[in-house]
Amino acid sequence: xxxxxxxxxxxxxxxxxxxxxxxxxxxxxxxxxxxxxxxxxxxxxxxxxxxxxxxxxxxxxxxxxxxxxxxxxxxxxxxxxxxxxxxxxxxxxxxxxxxxxxxxxxxxxxxxxxxxxxxxxxxxxxxxxxxxxxxxxxxxxxxxxxxxxxxxxxxxxxxxxxxxxxxxxxxx
Amino acid sequence: xxxxxxxxxxxxxxxxxxxxxxxxxxxxxxxxxxxxxxxxxxxxxxxxxxxxxxxxxxxxxxxxxxxxxxxxxxxxxxxxxxxxxxxxxxxxxxxxxxxxxxxxxxxxxxxxxxxxxxxxxxxxxxxxxxxxxxxxxxxxxxxxxxxxxxxxxxxxxxxxxxxxxxxxxxxxxxxxxxxxxxxxxxxxxxxxxxxxxxxxxxxxxxxxxxxxxxxxxxxxxxxxxxxxxxxxxxxxxxxxxxxxxxxxxxxxxxxxxxxxxxxxxxxxxxxxxxxxxxxxxxxxxxxxxxxxxxxxxxxxxxxxxxxxxxxxxxxxxxxxxxxxxxxxxxxxxxxxxxxxxxxxxxxxxxxxxxxxxxxxxxxxxxxxxxxxxxxxxxxxxxx
Numbered sequence: 173x174x175x176x177x178x179x180x181x182x183x184x185x186x187x188x189x190x191x192x193x194x195x196x197x198x199x200x201x202x203x204x205x206x207x208x209x210x211x212x213x214x215x216x217x218x219x220x221x222x223x224x225x226x227x228x229x230x231x232x233x234x235x236x237x238x239x240x241x242x243x244x245x246x247x248x249x250x251x252x253x254x255x256x257x258x259x260x261x262x263x264x265x266x267x268x269x270x271x272x273x274x275x276x277x278x279x280x281x282x283x284x285x286x287x288x289x290x291x292x293x294x295x296x297x298x299x300x301x302x303x304x305x306x307x308x309x310x311x312x313x314x315x316x317x318x319x320x321x322x323x324x325x326x327x328x329x330x331x332x333x334x335x336x337x338x339x340x341x342x343x344x
Numbered sequence: 345x346x347x348x349x350x351x352x353x354x355x356x357x358x359x360x361x362x363x364x365x366x367x368x369x370x371x372x373x374x375x376x377x378x379x380x381x382x383x384x385x386x387x388x389x390x391x392x393x394x395x396x397x398x399x400x401x402x403x404x405x406x407x408x409x410x411x412x413x414x415x416x417x418x419x420x421x422x423x424x425x426x427x428x429x430x431x432x433x434x435x436x437x438x439x440x441x442x443x444x445x446x447x448x449x450x451x452x453x454x455x456x457x458x459x460x461x462x463x464x465x466x467x468x469x470x471x472x473x474x475x476x477x478x479x480x481x482x483x484x485x486x487x488x489x490x491x492x493x494x495x496x497x498x499x500x501x502x503x504x505x506x507x508x509x510x511x512x513x514x515x516x517x518x519x520x521x522x523x524x525x526x527x528x529x530x531x532x533x534x535x536x537x538x539x540x541x542x543x544x545x546x547x548x549x550x551x552x553x554x555x556x557x558x559x560x561x562x563x564x565x566x567x568x569x570x571x572x573x574x575x576x577x578x579x580x581x582x583x584x585x586x587x588x589x590x591x592x593x594x595x596x597x598x599x600x601x602x603x604x605x606x607x608x609x610x611x612x613x614x615x616x617x618x619x620x621x622x623x624x625x626x627x628x629x630x631x632x633x634x635x636x637x638x639x640x641x642x643x644x645x646x647x648x649x650x651x652x653x654x655x656x657x658x659x660x661x662x663x664x665x666x667x668x669x670x671x672x673x674x675x676x677x678x679x680x681x682x683x684x685x686x687x688x689x690x691x692x693x694x695x696x697x698x699x700x701x702x703x704x705x706x707x708x709x710x711x712x713x714x715x716x717x718x719x720x721x722x723x724x725x726x727x
Contacts, residue, residue, distance in 0.1 A: 194450060195450045198450035198451065198452060199450045254357075257357060257361065258357060258360050258361070258364070259360075259361075259364045272356070272357075275355060275356045275357045276357045278355065278357070279355040279357040279358055282355070282399075282428050282449070283428050283449045283450045285428070286427075286428025286429060286430065286448070286449060287428070287430075287448075287449075287450070289431075290428075290429075290430035290431045290434075290448065293430070293431025293432070293433065293434060294431055294432055298431070298433060298434075300399070300429065300434075301398075301399045301428060301429060302399070303354065303399060303400075303401055304355075
């Protein structure tokens, strides 16, 4: 069975880059431009770099390779994305409530993580997706356990920032 | 029959996107949020297609698919997987259970519609009793012709219409055009190299968005074989070269089911106006007759009691036109609509030559006719 160590940083970056760009282009009709990357060990105290209220989608992948990806969006960008995805006006979306935005961001995360892990599957790392979950809040940080590798990828979409936080379990 | 599409996905977002994708088609979207609900709904509703996600709580898509395919009553329902679970091995494993198609998210709505359209005969939704499209409305007409002079001739000939005429040289450009927008009508030269016209015809007919778009064949009059072949495969109409622009315009209007009544009927303040064009041939007369009674009744119903029949542009009076005018006058009398005729010197002179029309009186202009109607009280002001 192939091991995680066989996957280079370049491959991770290219794989997540392709996944984010594909989902953003197809579902939101926008271009995601890769901005920067950092490893948790080398990041500042606030590596996500999104101010204020955030909506965070999480989907895991389990199998020959195990991990999860958090997708961070500012609440305004999350609402805009949900509005586009669902074909709803902002008024309709406000009326529908946060649950609808949560579900939309959960699905965007599901698609992104799916596009990411499907590329790994084709490289011989068979794995399956988990069901999405959503976090909402501000000024919070997620700290991985010591046995996980963490990489943070930032993207610019128009005037908005999207951050993909990848956590992978190291093989025993 | 209204087709039913069952979408089984735990994401409400995906179910909304599916509904959005099919909202302009005559089909019903039924929803289920997991495999258990999906199986129950499939048994109850007997959908024509199932769109199935893989990762779901309670029962996932693979288990639902397996159970569906082992149920004699449900196994024939075509399933399209719509899931973020891709990867060659995954897809192959699921495909072996028995699916019609496999779509990996993210997905484009039009691709989903196209794939479903390959399974069921999706028809665009006619949104109830909407106002018919009229000749005053914009329309997009695609001409696929490798001879620029012909495209130019059509563009020049139809420039008085609000239609936008797009000319392309090749089938490739035509396919590209159809994928970017939806033409209201396509005219294809039947003499494009290597029977390309027939290949393009098939491609347009297999696309869900354009399968009901009228398609005309364009060919010289003597190419009988090409005309027969086009009629056999189902071209909506054939236009022969040299092109008779009036005939082309009439056929386009008919194929697009346009309301052409504005050409002949209008209301000017409190007067109902009927106007015949310079060339009032059998085609025009048939068109006018189709609208005559309803338009006049509509005018009277709306409170009008005076009409002007304007013939000043008509070049020649023949029996076809005379019969039409007799019918128009008869309707006016039946509806107690006062009317007056407007003609020209040629027409007045021709009328004198017929026993039935020699008593007709014409005014020189619509304004004069209107003035006479406001002075007179009898039903026929000029006759």
